[in-house]
Amino acid sequence: MTVMQTVWNGAAGQKAAGHRTSGLPDEAGIGAPALVGRPMPRVEDGALLTGVARYADDLPAKPGTLHAAILRSPHAHAEILDADIAAALAVPGVAAVVTGADAKRFASPFLVGVRAPMEHWCLAVDRVRHVREPVAVVLADSRYQAEDALDRIAVRYRPLPPVASIAQALDPASEPLHPALGSNLVNSRGFHYGDPDGAFAHAARTVSIDVEYPRNSCTPMECFVVLADHDAAEDAYEILSNFSGPFAVHPVMAKALNVPGSRLRLKTPPHSGGSFGNKQAVFPYIVLMGVCARVAGRPVKWVEDRLEHLMAATSATARRMRIDAAVEPDGKVLALRMEQTEDCGAYLRAPEPASLYRNHGNLTGAYDIPNLAVTNRIVVTNKTPTGLNRGFGGGQLYYGLERLMNRVAAELGLDPLDVIRRNLVAAEAMPYRTASGGSLDSGEYPATLEEAVRDGALKALKARRDALRAEGRLYGIGYAAVVEPSISNMGYITTVLTAEERRKAGPKNGAQATASVAVDPTGGVSVHVSSAPQGQGHRTVLAQVVADVFGLRFEDVRVNTDLDTGKDAWSIASGNYSSRFAGAVAGAAQVAATRLRDRMAALVAGSLNSRPEEVRFAGGKVFAAGNPDNALSFSRAAAAGHWAPGTLPDGREAALRETAFWTPEPLKAPTDADHINSSACYGFIFDFCGVEIDRxxxxxxIDRYVTMHDAGRLLNPLLVEGQILGGFAHAVGAALYEEYAYGDDGRFLSGTFADYLVPTxxxxxxxxxxxxxxxxxxTPLGAKGVGEGNCMSTxxxxxxAVADALGGPVPSLPLTPAKIAALIHPPEPPRPAGTAGEVAPSKSLGGRGLTGEGSREVPAAPEQVWAILLDPKELAALLPGCEALDLAGPNAYRAEVVVGIGPVRGRYTAEVALSDLDPPRSLTLSGSGSSALGTGRGTGHVTLERTAGGTRVTYRYSAEVGGKVAAVGGRMLDSASRLLIGQFFEKLVARAGGTPAPAERPGLLARLLRFLGLNR
Amino acid sequence: MPPLKSVAATLAADARHTVTVVLNGAPRTGQAHPRLLLSDFLRHELGAHGTRVGCEHGVCGACTVRIDGVAQRACLTLAVQADGRRIDTVEGLSQSNEGRMTALQEAFRRHHALQCGFCTAGILMSLSDYLGRNPKPTEEELRDMLSAHLCRCTGYAGIVRAVMDVTGQAAVSKTMGEEAAHV
Amino acid sequence: MKPASFDYLRPATVADALAALAAEGDDARVIAGGQSLMPMLNMRLVQPRLLIDFSRLEELRTLRVEAGWLSVGAAVTQAELLSRPSLRDEVPLLAAALPWVGHFQTRNRGTVCGSVAHADPSAETPLCLVATGGEVVLRNARRRRTVKAADFFLGPLTTVKAADEIVESVRFPLAAAGSGHAFREVSMRHGDFAITACAATVDGTRASLAVGGVADRPTLRFWPLAGGALPPDLDAALNAFAWDLGGDDDQHATARYRRDLVRRIGRTVLEEALSCRR
Structure with missing residues (x-):
């Protein structure tokens, strides 16, 4: 078995690392060098383990730095009527309050990746389009004081109907988020490759699947950090942030700040606490804090907190997918027809709609399917804008494609593994041109699959499934085969444009990586890359790669991965995304090092009585191939360029530093027929697993999980294993636990780490x-990406596997126990007769809030009850926590109420109205209000029916709670709301002389009334 | 009832108060408003940045420190509550080991138990308390304890391996369903 | 995400604390372990004027058996109680449930009484207190009163404790000889709040089941044993109980799922409790 569960022996690894390179490195550097390929422990770890590592929030701030806190929208969709900042400015320590007006004055809207009249500002202007969208920024001496002032900003909103789902967004009647756009469908494109219509016409049958992929995110443990300063004299910004790239966003930021790129100097810190793509989404805040620094005339620091991150930082796209497959009886797929609809949230934020197009070249996955029809739609919804997230579009695509392959097997009565086998791209076909233009570069997919089946012990797993099923247990086996794209073609996003639009915009392609290698006067070697690592160990791998080129020890090479766009070599493809490090960045470093080495060889060849191509670098020495005894030390050879440039042969330039810009050759712009090789290389993954479901x-x-990877050459197996384990953990979260959940009204429900469930x-x-x-x-080193694959396959x-266990369809992700139980449990036994409760809760999961009803007999005439409801004084006494009630119009009031549950209380300014008056029979009571805790809205319909003993009061209500309290307190929201609404009606009943609620909760009412000061 | 002397000793909200702790063995003094979180006090008042802040609501565990020896969340503690206490943070681990990394830290490095490192300090501080009380935890016990720490990079496998290794136990964590191979 | 301003009082005695509480009333909050209160302070969901710190009041660090009760003072942490070697014999249900309370790191700080006072409908400690027929000892500057656990909880985060009162201690009755106990909870992840938690006790004459996480407070129901066995109509009884508890939907689970767990896990723990009677 080649099960890779080796525990790398660090001591042995270090000892081995200490060995001088003995053999001669291969000329191309691709042979079997000493360090590349070894499981080297990381150079990064010392600082991280002892606490001396510096993340962005640990770096010193300039004297006088102001701390920012951001006021965010409680509404999913609303017009901003006005904002009063006077009270906030009076809070001690507050220096400035920045609003949308400042954004309009000092910034521009962000560029959008498709031609659409959509304005996305760094601070909401006129309208908010998702819950927790930034509305204003307070700048104060401390974060604590800045947050104090947030509550003092009075913003008036006019709520608009929210668009809370893909289905709603596709409805032409939905409220357009961007009125100039006229519709929430931003872009729609169709693609035809091969002859899909012919294939469907001739195929034995068609198999279809509909799936939806939810919103989720990889939530790095460190949130966003921005330190911004503005130099008014030169109108230049200097900003440090844990931004992860792609640096294609740098021009977007510079344009938004109305400066050329040279006047936006962006730096990254030495350490970053994870990204998984998410830290791309800090860029609007980089611009926002730049504007803040400019307004305040002082440096500004903002540290995103976890609530801000979960509620409004970024998200993977939600995708609705329908795929039809034209299939032969043996499971061979002849053609696919795909309809993908992508929810990009409130704005198409750069680089979206990349999520939808990142896999365009590999839409057919690991399969040889020559005919393909695609319809891609992009919609906007009242949700957080989407962006980079580990697996970027792959999780969505393969969820549809691999569920489809599973369905093909089920409908044809075939073994799902055989259906995969029947369709895999053959080894002889490599490099394989996919229908949509991708170039699968290498691999033997069928043999790799068979190796996994053998070494992963599938046969034994099947026997285990049989044995457990015989015991009556629910057990299933699942498979997935995918290709993992890496090193994105910077031109793939333009596939969203038509060929005509692309011609106008100019060509975009390539994936330029940059690396600089320098030798210093002591012979030390430094490497700099613009890869913006977030914990992957780039410094370690680069030291391995470059040390091999120079025949040096691991510790002889020092790698710097801080980035300063004002000083360092970089380009738009710089940054940490699309698994580009191993293939592109490490490759570029090898190219730069090799060039420098070759230049050194040319300079020292003469003194070694040799020709340049015969000069060898090994064991810290430089010598001629035929005469290793006549060797220069590397440091001597390297230092010569610094100490004695005058003695260089033929006046040649010293070999001190080389910067390589490397781009993969096969990455071209989309063709006029929309063929696009969207990534430079493609790894192959085949997974299988066994799961058991608790009845x-x-x-x-997850009982057993086997994941087979072909990621090309492994530069450091220890780190590769770490990437796979981490990607797998993210995928387990996406599959079983994690979702950014929203109510139908657009309120956000996953605002804490107790609500957004990261697996432990x-x-x-x-x-x-x-x-x-x-x-x-x-790629120069033969490596491909490896860190995202399991987010696609798992x-x-x-x-x-769950489908196999259930023997039927599976619910939408995440596969939570409640959803699965709903499929395996028998229908719920009915409520026993005669036990109906007073208030029957009824609400669908994630529905529009709480509804309830009740009925009570009171010993008073309907006219008397009516009079209570119509009397403002009485109404004030009935409203929970009402401190003031003023008439605002006919039967309309403005109320000051302090409401909450237990210690959680908020002061709300509420608008209360009575309508549908039918005295003394019925009326509707509605109220809405907002506070720093969030918004609340409720409607109650009250009916009064004359009875022998007085009046039967019947009420039916619905309530919605949004904003912060909904996002962090969802678990108790309904029972808390019910308690409050119950108080109102119980008090009404009490005022009308009725008796307390039935005895189920003895003494409750009395205590509540005492608590509320009514019965004192 | 007699007037309260302790009410007079109330720390006023709008004033900074002197807080003295023994940080990693050395007395350190700083100033804190009553509402200042211990995590902020350590990082920004005392400059001990090794303690990280990941959620500020007690779930992620990144800010875990030892207070009088006991592992707890610094984000759920006020600086004024820590006055007079002994605080141990990640910086103290190697300081108390003659400047060398401890066996646990070395095992973390060996087993690739960290990537971005942001959660690592909290995990090390929990372990330094926990392993004192339970020197040879089973893997199940260990995972139970670790479930109070969120790590987004490693999938926890390296962390578990490192601890099992340093506690002298099986260095390879059991594969789920490994028995499947023998059915 | 930083707390709003408050004054901070570390009283020297409980009497001092109660006097301050009497003066400030609802504008004051007591903090002991702070594992529930501090997140709410950080999120500014709770904004007291005065915070009264009990964590160093040695008078409240009491943990003792008296007259058939295990009495737990307000400063006793969950970890301290869990590490009591005799707990398994004294209140076996608590010994079974406490490991489900948060995590090692939060139990180190979180107090037993604090969890009761917080009254989270899904929390294990309030559930155990209701399940065992425990009591809450409330005290203000003038008097002390004892409330039965079943009467103490009114709803989410809502109890009968008045603003000037503290939970001075909680008391769990010592397990009766010959009784059996079982606890189980279902949560999304290890250490999460329960979707449904079930605590069962079976003694010589009756079986009881307390359920957390479904209704707005922990709720207890009894059934007489039938010839030493669980009642023959247990399924119907559990169904009625489940419907009475009702439950709400949230993003993780439906009300129906919660009721299903009452029927299924409820039966499981009752059977376990019956079989482990000593």
Whole structure:
């Protein structure tokens, strides 16, 4: 078995690292050098383990720095009527309050990736389009004081109907988020490759699947940080942020700040606490804090808190997918027809709609399917804008595609593994041109699959499934085969444009990586890359790569990954995304180092009585191939360029520093027929797993997971294993636990780490990891990306296993116990007769809020009850926590209420109105209000019916709570709301002389009334 | 009832008060408003940045420190509450080991138990308390304890391996369903 | 995400604390372990004028058996109670449930009484207190009163405790000889608040089931044993109980799922409790 569960022996690894390179490095550097390929422990770890590492929030701020806190919208969709900042400015320590008017004055809207009249400002202007969208910024001496002032900003909103789902967005009647756009469908494109219509006409049958992929995100442990300063004399911005790239966003930021790129000097810190793509989304805040620094005339620091991050930072796209497959009886897929609709949130924020197009070249996955029809739609919704997230579009695509392959097997009565086998791209076909223009560069997919089946012990797993099923247990096996794209073609996003639009815009392509290698006067080697790492260990791998080129020890090479756009080499493709490090950046470093080495060789060849091509670098020495005894020390050879440039041969330039800009050769712009090779290389992954479902709870337990990767050449197996384990953990979260959940009214429900459920050590099993290495012909080192693959394969693989266990369809992701239980539990036994409760809660999951009803007999005539409701004094006494009630119009009031549950209370300014008056029979009472805790809105319909003993008061209500309290307190929101609404009606009943609620809760009412000061 | 002397000793909201702690063995004094979180006090008042802040609501565990030896969340503690206490943070681990990394830190490095490192300090501080009380935890016990720490990079596998290794136990965590291979 | 301003009082005695509470009333909050209160302070959901810190009041660090009760003072942490070797014999249900309360790191700080006072409908400690028929000892500057657990909780975060009162201690009755106990909860992840938590006790004459996470407070129901066995109509009884509890939907689970767990897990724990009677 080649199960990769090796525990790398660090001591041995270090000892080995200490060995001088003995053999001669291969000329091309691709042979079997000493350090590349070894599981080297990381150079990064010393600082991280001892606490001396410096993340962005640890770096010194300039004297006089102001701290920013951001006021955010409680509404999903609303017009901003006005904002009163006077009270906030009076709070001690507050220096300035920045609003949308400042954004309009000092900034421009962000560029949008499609031609659409859509204005996205760094601070909301006129309208808010998602919950927690930034509305104003307070700048104060401390974050604490800045937050104090947030509550003092009075913003008046006019709520608009929210667009809370893809289906709603596609409805032409939905309220357009961007009125100039006229519709919430931003872009729609169709693609035709091969002859899909012919294939469907001739195929034996068509198999279809509809899936939806939810919003989720990888939530790095460190949130966003921005330190911004503005130099008014030169109108230049200097900003430090834990931005992760792509630096294609740098021009977007510069344009938004109305300066050329040279006047936006962006720096990244030495350490960053994870990104997984998410830290791309800090860029609007980089611009926002730039504006703040400019307004305040002082440096500004903003540290995003976790609530801000979860509620409004970024998200993976939600995608609705329908795929039809034209299939033969043996499971061969002849053609696919795909309809993808992508929810990009409130704005198409750069680089969106990239999520939808990142996989355009590999839409057919690992399969040989020559005919393909695609319809891609992009919609906007009243949700957080989307962006980069580990797996970027792959999780969505393969969830549809691999569930479809599973469905093909089910409908044809075939083994799902055989359907995969029947369709895999053959080894002989490599490099394989996909229908949509991708170039699968290397790999032997069928043999790799068979190796995984053998070494991962699939046969034994099947026997285990049989044995457990015989015991009556719910057990299933799932499979997934995917290609993992890496090193994105910077031109793929333009596939969203028509060929005509692309011609106008000019060509975009390539994936330029940059690396600089320098030798210093002591012979030390420094490497700089613009890869903006976030914990992956780039410094370690680069030291391995460059040390090999120079025949040096690991510790002889020092790598710097801080980036300063004012000083360092970079380009638009710089940054940390699309798994580009191993293939592109490490490759570029090797190219730069090799060039520098070759220049050194040319300079020293004469003194070694040798020709340049015969000069060798090994063991810290430089010598001629035929005469290793006549060697120069590397440091001597390297230092010569510094100490004695005058003695260089033929007046040649010293070999001190080389910067390489490397781009993969096969990355061209989309063709006029919309063929696009969207990534430079493609790894292959084949996964299978066994899951058991608990019949009582519906919980899914991952019993065994096997993941086979062909990621080309492995530069550092220890780090590769770490990437796979991390990607797998993210995927387990996406499959089983995580969702950015919204109510139908657009309110956000996952605002804390107790609501957004990141898997812990108890939820993430250890997968069996297998490898095969098919070096990529495209990258200098033969490496491909590896960190995102499981985010693409694992959700589908787990869902297929659940389908196998259930013997039928699976619910939408995440596969929570409640959703699965709803499928496996028998219908709920009815409520026993005669036990109906007073207030029957009824609400669908994630529905429009709370509804309820009740009925009570009171010993007073309907006219008397009516009089109570119509009397403002009485109404004030009935409203929970009402401190003042003023007439605002006919039967309309403005109320000051302090309401809440237990210690959680907010002061609301509420508008209360009575309508549909039908005295003394019925009326509707409605109220809405907002506070720093959030918004609340409720409607109650009250009916009065004359009875022998007085009046039967019947009420029916609905209530919605939004904003912060909904996002962080969802678990208790309904019961809390019910308690408050109950108080109102109980008090009404009491005022009308009625008796307390039935005895189910003895004494409750009396205590409540006492508590509320009514019965004192 | 007699007037309260302690009411007179109330720390006023709008004033900064002197807070003295023994940080990693050395007395340190700083100023804090009553509402200042211990995590902010350590990082921004005392300059001990090794303690990270990941959620400020007690779930992620990144800010875990030892207060009088006991692992707890610094974000759920006020600086004024820590007055007079002994605080141990990640910076103290190697300081108390003659400047060298401890065996646990070395094991973390060996087993690639960290990537971005942001959660690591909190995990090390929890472990330094926990392993004192339970020197040879089973993997299940260990994972139970670790479930109070969120790590988004490692999938926890390296962390578990490192701890099992340093506690002299099986260095390879059991694969789920490994018995499947023997059915 | 930083707390709003407050004055801070670390009283020297409980009497001092109660006097301050009497003066400030609802504008004051007591903090002991702070594991529930501090997140609410950080999120500014709670903004007291005065915070009264009990964590160093040694008078309240009492943990003792008296007259058939295990009495737990307000400064006793969950970890301290869990580490009491005799807990398994004294209140076995608590010994089974406490490991489900948060995590090692939060139990180190969080107090037993604080969890009761907080009255989270899903929390394990209030559930155990209701399940065992425990009591809450409330005290203000003038008097002390004892409230039965079943009467103490009124709804989410809502109890009968008046603003000038503190939970001075909670008391769990010592398990009766020959009784059996079982606890189980279902949550999304390890250490999360329960979707449904079930605590069962079976003694010589009756079976009881307390459920948390479904209704707006922990709720207890009894059934007589039938010849030493669980009642024959237990399924119907559990169904009626489940419907009475009702439950709400949230983004993780439906009300129906919660009721299903009452029927299924409820039966499981009752059977376990019956079988482990000592």
């Amino acid at each position: 009582d709870t519906g919980a899914v337990r 050590a108890c939820e993430v099993p250890v997968p069996v990891i297998l490898h095969r290495e098919s070096p990529s012909p495209v 959700p589908a693989c787990l869902a297929n």
